[in-house]
């Protein structure tokens with residue numbers, strides 16, 4: 088998208104609002120309506136990847152050290168990862 | 184040379200769709216539309232029309248299949264009536280918002296309950312705000328001509344909108360009329376091959392009917408409104424080109440002996456023909472009356488209406504539908520709104536009649552005009568009068 092989504096005018100739209108750029112749903116920021124975010128104590132992490140499997144947003148990735156961590160651009164703060172983690176690595180913290 | 188042939192209008196519609204080379208027809212039979220789709224099914228089965236005929240399980244599916252076909256770049260056609268149109272209702276908005284140029288004939292039928300298979304405009308009026316182009320016709324030839332024009336208009340690159348061609352159930356659909364079907368070569372030169380600019384294509388993927396969060400929904404809707412309003416120019420241009428080629432001319436508002444008329448009657452659909460006879464009779468008797476026939480209902484021809492009524496003292500509008508709890512019939516309310524800010528405007532009198540297939544005869548029209556003049560002078564205790572109701 089040439090312009091940020093909230094600067095698009097009605098004249099910028101394709102006919103019928105057709106999207107011509109494949110995969111641009113990744114630009115849709117779902118992380119801005121989060122009220123809580125996951126924080127991690129990786130010392131207890133066994134790298135089982137359950138948090139990644141259960142995350143409904145598909146936003147959990149491995150960081151450089153191999154730990155599983157949420158991409159906050161998409162994380163909507165549902166807390167499922169914290170609930171599913173077997174070693175209590177994740178706690179949910181209120182957003183400011 | 185095209186020759187005039189006596190045929191049932193529904194059959195002629197099928198023949199016109201064949202001449203227009205529709206690629207996909209998805210339809211569910213419903214009275215009084217049945218003969219149209221039966222004829223099309225036969226044409227496809229006999230190999231006379233090279234199209235996919237999809238016998239769907241409901242009108243909701245019929246319109247959905249037309250959307251899919253149209254999105255893939257096919258020329259899609261369907262026909263329905265009354266309850267069938269209502270079952271499609273949700274998908275109608277999607278066709279127009281997605282700018283898919285589907286053409287549909289609506290054989291106008293009164294809505295239940297009580298169950299009625301006879302004609303009025305309650306089904307057409309319920310689609311007023313769906314974003315479709317809506318054209319009314321008054322006889323078989325009108326219907327055929329406007330179906331051809333509808334494909335041209337819908338598929339025009341500056342429009343890309345679905346079009347409904349309305350014809351009155353039974354009064355037009357089941358009548359045998361002398362019909363002039365155009366030559367197939369003339370149709371081909373008038374109606375170019377459909378070229379939807381962004382069709383579904385695996386080589387060039389697009390996403391259609393997408394999610395529209397609050398940051399973009401308003402822009403989408405405004406783009407849709409501007410497009411529908413602007414389509415009027417193309418509609419007029421296509422009708423003009425059609426007239427140049429086929430010598431039958433259509434206009435958003437058609438005037439009959441209205442130039443100098445002090446009193447104007449406004450009708451739409453097949454009743455206009457009876458109204459013309461009534462106007463002739465009243466003119467012969469010395470009354471200064473004329474007729475306006477509203478052909479284009481959406482986009483509404485505001486300028487043409489303002490111009491057509493500019494010199495009249497009284498405008499009597501006959502709606503064939505109720506807008507329950509509203510001020511007048513839907514057409515009259517629209518016209519009142521269109522004229523409200525005009526410095527000089529006629530007195531407007533609203534009638535609703537011809538519901539559920541009840542006839543309005545030449546004598547009835549005379550009565551409506553005379554009563555309308557009386558109301559214009561003396562007023563009425565009602566916002567509108569319902570013609571012929573038994574008290």
Ligand code: SF4
Pocket residue numbers: 125141142143144145146147157158161162163164165166167168169
């Ligand atoms: S809080 Fe929900 S969305 Fe965010 S990472 Fe955990 S499971 Fe995924």
Ligand code: SF4
Pocket residue numbers: 131132133134135136137138139155171172173174175176177
């Ligand atoms: S579920 Fe818990 S232990 Fe397993 S990878 Fe995720 S954070 Fe680590």
